[in-house]
Amino acid sequence: MFGQNFITDKNLILKIISLLKNDGNTLVIEIGPGQGALTTTLAKQFAKVVAIEIDRDMEEILKSKIKSDNFELIMDDVLEIDFAEMLQKYIADYKNIVLISNTPYYITSEILFRAFEISPILSQGVFMFQKEVAERICAKVGDKKYNNLSIATEFYAKAKYEFTVKRNMFNPVPKVDSAIVSLDFNENKIGDVKNALEFVNFVRKLFNNRRKTILNNVKSSIQGVDATKLLEQCEINPQLRPENLSIDDYMRLYKRIK
Numbered sequence: 001m002f003g004q005n006f007i008t009d010k011n012l013i014l015k016i017i018s019l020l021k022n023d024g025n026t027l028v029i030e031i032g033p034g035q036g037a038l039t040t041t042l043a044k045q046f047a048k049v050v051a052i053e054i055d056r057d058m059e060e061i062l063k064s065k066i067k068s069d070n071f072e073l074i075m076d077d078v079l080e081i082d083f084a085e086m087l088q089k090y091i092a093d094y095k096n097i098v099l100i101s102n103t104p105y106y107i108t109s110e111i112l113f114r115a116f117e118i119s120p121i122l123s124q125g126v127f128m129f130q131k132e133v134a135e136r137i138c139a140k141v142g143d144k145k146y147n148n149l150s151i152a153t154e155f156y157a158k159a160k161y162e163f164t165v166k167r168n169m170f171n172p173v174p175k176v177d178s179a180i181v182s183l184d185f186n187e188n189k190i191g192d193v194k195n196a197l198e199f200v201n202f203v204r205k206l207f208n209n210r211r212k213t214i215l216n217n218v219k220s221s222i223q224g225v226d227a228t229k230l231l232e233q234c235e236i237n238p239q240l241r242p243e244n245l246s247i248d249d250y251m252r253l254y255k256r257i258k
């Protein structure tokens with residue numbers, strides 16, 4: 001019901017956690033701690049761990065497993081939480097704030113976009129995604145899987161496909177393989193545009209009809225502009241398809257109409 005596939009392998013747990021940068025005073029936010037597979041080790045290694053879990057059945061399990069003072073459990077739906085407000089109380093005490101999640105797959109993109117929204121506060125994110133989604137997130141222009149999600153990710157962070165996780169590493173065993181992706185939020189392009197969210201939505205609209213040319217996508221999605229002229233001014237071949245344009249191409253287009 002809540003996308004629950006628990007990690008069981010100790011080495012895998014250590015391998016995932018080793019990707020997080022620990023400066024000795026790091027706050028880890030964990031989304032979906034479940035039965036505490038990652039959380040137990042996180043609480044031992046990091047200065048502070050705040051975990052957000054929706055499933056009331058996990059509350060007692062987590063509280064009995066992790067008794068250290070540096071562990072805080074928030075029983076709530078991560079999509080209902082005002083993250084920016086929640087983090088305010090920690091900002092003064094922790095310079096390095098990182099996010100980790102063996103993501104409940106039914107809300108992968110919502111969680112990813114939540115992370116993007118608060119990315120100026122975060123230094124890093126380490127996520128378990130479905131392999132297919134991980135490949136999209138990390139794809140670069142020219143790759144088969146490149147799409148607007150790849151561009152949004154490149155806009156907010158530097159993404160790295162760390163490694164594949166076979167389905168038999170989980171209990172219960174899911175239908176698909178997974179992969180670990182790390183996001184370095186310090187390397188981003190947010191400062192290059194006026195309104196980050198508007199830019200991401202702009203790109204999304206231009207992917208509405210992937211099979212059509214960028215010219216036709218501009219014509220149908222962007223009102224009140226001369227599509228041919230706009231593409232010419234931005235030195236973009238109008239016959240290209242949305243997946244042939246780099247993030248820099250999209251930024252030129254966006255800036256031109258702003």
Ligand SMILES: C[S@@+](CC[C@H](N)C(=O)[O-])C[C@H]1O[C@@H](n2cnc3c(N)ncnc32)[C@H](O)[C@@H]1O
Pocket residue numbers: 002003004005006007008031032033034035036037038052053054055058076077078079102103104105107
């Ligand atoms: C894939 S399991 C991972 C559990 C654990 N971290 C592990 O690796 O074994 C996803 C977890 O996210 C929790 N979850 C699902 N939807 C959630 C939501 N909207 N808000 C907070 N937690 C959620 C589930 O209850 C579950 O514990």
